[in-house]
Amino acid sequence: MTDSSNKDRDLQTRIVQPEDRITPGFESFSVPVARASTVVFPDLASMRSLVWSDDSKWRYGLHGTPTTIALAQRLAAIEGGEFALLQPSGLAAISNVYFGLVKAGDHVLIPDNAYGPNRDHADWLVEDFGLEATYYDPMTGAGIADSIRPNTKLIWLEAPGSVTMEVQDVPAIVAVARAKGIVTAIDNTYSAGLTFKPFEHGVDISVQALTKYQSGGSDILMGATITRDAELHKKLKRARMRMGIGVSADDASLVLRSLPSMKARYEAHDRTAFALAQWLKTRPEVTAVLHPALADCPGHEFYARDFTGGAGGLFSIVFDGRYTSAQVDAFVEALDLFSIGWSWGGAHSLAMPYNIRSMRTASQWPHEGVLVRFYIGLEAEADLRADLEAALAKAFA
Numbered sequence: 001m002t003d004s005s006n007k008d009r010d011l012q013t014r015i016v017q018p019e020d021r022i023t024p025g026f027e028s029f030s031v032p033v034a035r036a037s038t039v040v041f042p043d044l045a046s047m048r049s050l051v052w053s054d055d056s057k058w059r060y061g062l063h064g065t066p067t068t069i070a071l072a073q074r075l076a077a078i079e080g081g082e083f084a085l086l087q088p089s090g091l092a093a094i095s096n097v098y099f100g101l102v103k104a105g106d107h108v109l110i111p112d113n114a115y116g117p118n119r120d121h122a123d124w125l126v127e128d129f130g131l132e133a134t135y136y137d138p139m140t141g142a143g144i145a146d147s148i149r150p151n152t153k154l155i156w157l158e159a160p161g162s163v164t165m166e167v168q169d170v171p172a173i174v175a176v177a178r179a180k181g182i183v184t185a186i187d188n189t190y191s192a193g194l195t196f197k198p199f200e201h202g203v204d205i206s207v208q209a210l211t212k213y214q215s216g217g218s219d220i221l222m223g224a225t226i227t228r229d230a231e232l233h234k235k236l237k238r239a240r241m242r243m244g245i246g247v248s249a250d251d252a253s254l255v256l257r258s259l260p261s262m263k264a265r266y267e268a269h270d271r272t273a274f275a276l277a278q279w280l281k282t283r284p285e286v287t288a289v290l291h292p293a294l295a296d297c298p299g300h301e302f303y304a305r306d307f308t309g310g311a312g313g314l315f316s317i318v319f320d321g322r323y324t325s326a327q328v329d330a331f332v333e334a335l336d337l338f339s340i341g342w343s344w345g346g347a348h349s350l351a352m353p354y355n356i357r358s359m360r361t362a363s364q365w366p367h368e369g370v371l372v373r374f375y376i377g378l379e380a381e382a383d384l385r386a387d388l389e390a391a392l393a394k395a396f397a
């Protein structure tokens with residue numbers, strides 16, 4: 001509303017409402033960072049005509065800015081979806097799915113290999129909010145039918161599970177869910193949406209922790225829910241609005257900056273990870289290498305059937321049962337290039353030991369030995385291999 005009579009106003013007013021003379025026609029490759037809480041309307045009629053569900057109008061910073069919407073649209077395109085919503089973390093995206101789709105008295109099915117904080121979120125909703133939740137064997141396939149109740153509203157999938165790497169038979173589970181009108185949501189963070197396309201397999205919602213490969217820098221927390229269905233999108237959007245969660249344009253712009261290199265990074269992680277997984281398979285200390293492209297990994301056949309373009313940088317190994325937890329801890333701590341830390345998707349390699357038996361409630365974990373999950377970063381393969389070799393020698397001599 002600022003007009004040219006501004007020059008007669010007080011300097012303070014002109015600082016708040018300046019007459020910018022930016023030359024029009026500027027173009028660059030980056031998406032401008034549109035920071036906003038307040039979005040301004042040209043007149044009251046425009047403001048009054050707003051409908052919360054209308055994606056074609058700007059409303060308030062929390063609901064989106066040109067920067068966050070550009071990111072959402074690109075994420076939807078990567079997965080072959082129509083709609084995407086951003087949340088301030090991957091876990092917030094998971095939470096958005098729960099609060100958007102289920103209520104007290106509803107039943108949810110969750111794979112036993114699910115991302116730990118998803119399990120914890122479900123347990124919280126069961127304890128304090130009247131939800132029913134059952135964990136199921138991730139390898140159940142069409143057997144999921146036996147776990148479905150009349151009040152089942154949502155089935156979670158995760159393929160591969162991000163610690164134990166079982167690849168689910170997604171189409172088999174989705175076929176059962178569709179026949180019963182149950183919504184399916186997959187945590188598709190592992191594939192970054194690049195190598196597994198959930199909507200081609202009939203999944204309704206894809207969840208991404210953008211914190212991982214999309215960010216690529218180990219410095220951003222963000223999540224997304226992606227859908228093809230306008231009604232589902234509306235439900236998720238409404239819940240997100242009511243929970244009051246959104247993301248900053250600055251963070252979104254950093255993710256936008258990393259997206260063009262994501263596929264090249266994913267392929268580089270995949271090359272090194274697969275080479276190291278194959279080498280670890282030859283080591284006498286290791287009982288199983290849980291990499292989806294190797295036969296040791298449950299659901300390897302579904303990976304071969306449903307994934308294209310590699311597995312990225314994440315895989316796990318199981319040590320022989322004769323080694324103690326203390327020895328495996330010593331191995332992890334003897335690593336020099338692998339840091340100890342949560343999350344993944346950045347340039348730096350990570351290693352973390354897990355006692356899986358204590359994490360399972362619905363399926364039998366077959367291995368006795370301790371599992372170590374590796375995230376393979378962008379360091380040179382030969383250096384990572386030498387580091388692993390030295391740590392194995394030190395811990396298991």
Ligand SMILES: *Cc1c(COP(=O)(O)O)cnc(C)c1O
Pocket residue numbers: 088089090091092115162187189190209210211212221222223343
């Ligand atoms: C990291 C991760 C999440 C959660 O992402 P945050 O942004 O850390 O909350 C969800 N699912 C999987 C599989 C993850 O690896």
